[in-house]
Amino acid sequence: MSNLAVLPIIIPLFAGIILAFFPTKVKLLRALTKIFSISSLLVVAYIAWQVINHGPIILETGNWPAPYGIILVADPLAIILVLTTNIITVACAFFAPHSVTLKQEQHYFYSFMFFLITGVSGAFLTGDLFNLFVFFEVLLMASYALIVLGGDKVQLRESIKYVLINLFSSMLFVTAVAFLYGVVGTVNMAHIAERVQEVDQKGILTTIGLLFFFVFATKAALFPLFYWMPKSYIVPNPVISALFGALLTKVGIYSIIRVFSLIFIYKLDMTHQMFIWIAGLSMIFGILGAFSTNNVKLIIAYNIIPAIGFIIMGIGVFEQDAVSGAVYYLVHDMIIKAVLFLIVGVVAYVAGTSDLRKMGGLIHYYPVLGWLLFVSAFILAGIPPFSGFIAKLLLLKGTLANGEIAITIIALASSLLILYSVMKIFIKGFWGEKNSKYETEKKSTKGLIGPIIFLLTFSVILGIGAEFFYPTIEGISTYLLDPEVYIDAVLKE
Amino acid sequence: MEIVTCILAGLLFATAIYNLLQKQLIRIIIGTGLLSHGAHLFILTMGGLKGGKSPILNEDVSNYTDPLPQALILTSIVISFGITSLLLVLAYRAANDNGTDNMDQLRGNKNE
Numbered sequence: 261m262s263n264l265a266v267l268p269i270i271i272p273l274f275a276g277i278i279l280a281f282f283p284t285k286v287k288l289l290r291a292l293t294k295i296f297s298i299s300s301l302l303v304v305a306y307i308a309w310q311v312i313n314h315g316p317i318i319l320e321t322g323n324w325p326a327p328y329g330i331i332l333v334a335d336p337l338a339i340i341l342v343l344t345t346n347i348i349t350v351a352c353a354f355f356a357p358h359s360v361t362l363k364q365e366q367h368y369f370y371s372f373m374f375f376l377i378t379g380v381s382g383a384f385l386t387g388d389l390f391n392l393f394v395f396f397e398v399l400l401m402a403s404y405a406l407i408v409l410g411g412d413k414v415q416l417r418e419s420i421k422y423v424l425i426n427l428f429s430s431m432l433f434v435t436a437v438a439f440l441y442g443v444v445g446t447v448n449m450a451h452i453a454e455r456v457q458e459v460d461q462k463g464i465l466t467t468i469g470l471l472f473f474f475v476f477a478t479k480a481a482l483f484p485l486f487y488w489m490p491k492s493y494i495v496p497n498p499v500i501s502a503l504f505g506a507l508l509t510k511v512g513i514y515s516i517i518r519v520f521s522l523i524f525i526y527k528l529d530m531t532h533q534m535f536i537w538i539a540g541l542s543m544i545f546g547i548l549g550a551f552s553t554n555n556v557k558l559i560i561a562y563n564i565i566p567a568i569g570f571i572i573m574g575i576g577v578f579e580q581d582a583v584s585g586a587v588y589y590l591v592h593d594m595i596i597k598a599v600l601f602l603i604v605g606v607v608a609y610v611a612g613t614s615d616l617r618k619m620g621g622l623i624h625y626y627p628v629l630g631w632l633l634f635v636s637a638f639i640l641a642g643i644p645p646f647s648g649f650i651a652k653l654l655l656l657k658g659t660l661a662n663g664e665i666a667i668t669i670i671a672l673a674s675s676l677l678i679l680y681s682v683m684k685i686f687i688k689g690f691w692g693e694k695n696s697k698y699e700t701e702k703k704s705t706k707g708l709i710g711p712i713i714f715l716l717t718f719s720v721i722l723g724i725g726a727e728f729f730y731p732t733i734e735g736i737s738t739y740l741l742d743p744e745v746y747i748d749a750v751l752k753e
Numbered sequence: 754m755e756i757v758t759c760i761l762a763g764l765l766f767a768t769a770i771y772n773l774l775q776k777q778l779i780r781i782i783i784g785t786g787l788l789s790h791g792a793h794l795f796i797l798t799m800g801g802l803k804g805g806k807s808p809i810l811n812e813d814v815s816n817y818t819d820p821l822p823q824a825l826i827l828t829s830i831v832i833s834f835g836i837t838s839l840l841l842v843l844a845y846r847a848a849n850d851n852g853t854d855n856m857d858q859l860r861g862n863k864n865e
Binding site: 390393394397401404408411413416417419420423424427428430431432434435437438439441442447 | 773778781785788789791792793795796798799800821822825828829832833835836839840843844846847850851859
C-alpha cells in the first residue's frame with residue numbers, strides 16, 4: 261500500500277530510460293511517450309484519490325523507520341501538485357511531436373522530459389531536505405539538457421547563465437542544509453520541525469530559515485532574484501518553455517510553502533512579514549517587465565513573477581483563507597502558465613516572429629487560437645467564473661481580514677495590469693487588417709490546438725467546479741497551518 | 754579543529770566568489786568547483802570532527818564519527834562532478850560558436 265508513494269517517481273524514470281534505447285525510431289517514441297504519460301496520469305489520479313480520502317501515504321524506503329531512513333510523503337498538498345504536473349505532461353506529450361524538430365526528438369527530447377517529471381515529482385514527494393536537494397538536481401540536470409537542446413547561439417548563451425545561477429543556489433542549498441544539520445542534527449523535515457519547536461526557533465534558526473528562503477526564492481524567481489529567469493525560459497522550444505514555466509518555479513515555491521509552514525513558523529512577524537513585502541515587489545517588478553517588451557514569449561515569461569508573488573503573499577499572511585488561496589493559485593497557475601506558453605508558442609510559429617510590432621490581423625486566419633488566448637488571459641487575470649478568480653478571492657479575503665491593505669491594493673492593481681499585458685498580445689497580434697502575408701503562407705495548427713484545449717478545460721473546471729474542489733483545498737490549508745499533523749503522520753507518535 | 758575547517762571553508766567560498774565574478778568562462782567554472790568544495794567541507798565540519806575516528810557504530814566502538822554527513826557529501830560530490838563536466842562542455846561549445854570566452858562579449862547581441 262505505502263509503495264504507491266514511489267510510483268509517481270518510478271514511472272517517468274523508467275519511461276525515460278526505456279525511451280533512451282531507441283532514439284531514432286521517432287514514431288515509436290511518440291506513441292510510447294503518449295502511453296507512458298497517460299498511464300502515469302491515471303496512476304497518480306488513483307493515488308491522489310487514495311490520499312485525499314484516506315490520509316497521507318508514507319513510504320519508509322528499506323523499512324528504515326522515519327527519522328533515520330529516506331522517506332517519501334504523499335500528503336494531499338504534494339499529491340495534487342504531482343497530479344497537476346502529470347496533467348501538464350500529458351498535454352506536452354501530445355503537443356511535442358508537432359512542435360519539436362525531428363533532430364531534437366532524436367536527441368532524447370522525450371527522455372529528458374520524463375527525467376524532468378521524475379525530478380519534479382520527487383521534489384514534491386520527498387520527506388527530507390537533503391533529498392529535496394537531490395531531486396532539485398535531478399530536475400535541473402534534465403532542464404539543463406532541455407534548455408540547450410538544439411544548440412542555437414542564443415540557447416548556449418542563456419543556458420550558461422541558467423546553469424551558473426542554479427549551480428550557485430544549489431551549493432548554497434547544501435550549505436544551508438549543513439547549517440541546519442549542525443544545529444538540529446537531522447535532515448528529516450518532520451524531525452527538524454519537532455526539534456525547532458522544542459527550542460522555539462532561536463535567532464540562528466531564523467537566519468538559516470532566511471538562507472533557505474534565499475535559495476528557494478532564486479529557484480522560484482522572486483523579487484529581486486528573478487533576473488535570470490525570463491530570457492532563459494523563452495529560448496528553448498515552446499513545449500519546453502511550457503514545462504519550465506509551469507513546473508520549475510513552482511517547485512521553488514512549493515519548497516517555500518513546505519519549509520515555512522512546517523519548520524520556521526515561530527517568528528512570523530519577521531519571516532512571513534518579509535514575504536508580504538517581497539510579494540508586493542515581485543508583483544510590481546514582474547508587471548513592469550511584462551510591459552517593457554514586445555516579445556510575446558517574454559511577456560508570458562515575465563508574468564510568472566507576479567504569479568509567484570501572489571502565492572508568496574498567501575504564505576506571508578499565513579491564515580486559513582490566504583493559505584487556501586495560495587494553494588489554489590499554485591494549482592491554477594501551473595496549468596494556466598503551461599497553456600499560455602503553448603499558445604504564444606503557436607502564435608510565434610504562425611506569425612513567423614515573436615515580435616508584436618510585426619504581427620497583426622491573425623484573428624482572420626486563426627480564430628480558434630485567438631479566442632483561446634482571450635479566454636486564458638481572462639483566466640490568468642482572475643475574471644469570474646474562472647479559476648484565477650476563486651484563488652484571488654480567497655487570497656484577498658485573507659489579506660483584507662488581516663489588515664494588509666497595501667498589499668491588497670497592489671494585488672488588485674497588478675491583476676488588472678496582468679490582464680492588460682496579455683490582452684496586448686490579443687489586441688496587437690490578432691486585431692487589425694487582414695494581412696496578405698499570412699494568406700499566402702497559412703500554417704497548419706493541426707495537433708497544436710488539441711492539447712491547449714485539453715489543459716484549458718482543467719482550468720475552467722477548476723473555476724466552475726470550485727464548490728467541489730474547495731473542501732479539499734481547505735483541508736490542505738488547515739493541515740498546513742498545523743504542523744503537528746505532518747509530524748505525527750511521519751514520525752508515528 | 755572545527756574552527757579551522759570552518760575558516761578554510763570560508764576561504765574557499767571567498768575564492769570561489771572571486772572567480773565567479775571574473776569574465777573568462779574557464780575561471781568561472783573553476784569558481785564553481787571551489788564553491789562545491791567549500792560546501793562539502795562545510796557539511797563534513799557540521800557533522801563534527803572526531804580526530805580520525807571511523808564512521809562506524811559497532812557494539813565495541815563507542816567513539817565514532819557521524820556517518821550521515823559523509824553520505825550527504827558523497828551524493829553532493831557526484832552531482833557536482835556531473836554539473837562541472839556539463840558546464841565544461843557547454844563552455845566549450847559556447848566559446849566555439851561565439852568565438853569568445855569573455856562573458857562581456859557573450860551578452861552583446863545587436864539589440865540588447
